[in-house]
Amino acid sequence: MTKVNVYVTLRESVVDPQGIAAQEALQTLGFNEVESVRIGRLIELELAGTESEIEARVKEMCDKLLVNKVIEDYSFEIREVAGK
Helix, strand or coil: CEEEEEEEEECCCCCCHHHHHHHHHHHHCCCCCCCCCCCEEEEEEEECCCHHHHHHHHHHHHHHHHCCCCCEEEEEEEEECCCC
16 A cells, blocks of 8 residues: 655645735744745545556546646655555
């Protein structure tokens, strides 16, 4: 079994209202060194198959369902799950 972490973030050109709110809240709490915050998502998948099969399938999953490619970018990392 292989574990895949998919990281989804808004494209740089898209305004991130959650990030702006978090940045303002952090600065209000005294964390004035925070210059920017971007909020994203982590999607964890467990799949069977070879690394090349998994890579192709994850790209397909992201393109078809998991990511809004108009406003979001994604990256992922593939790693083995120990003990499974």
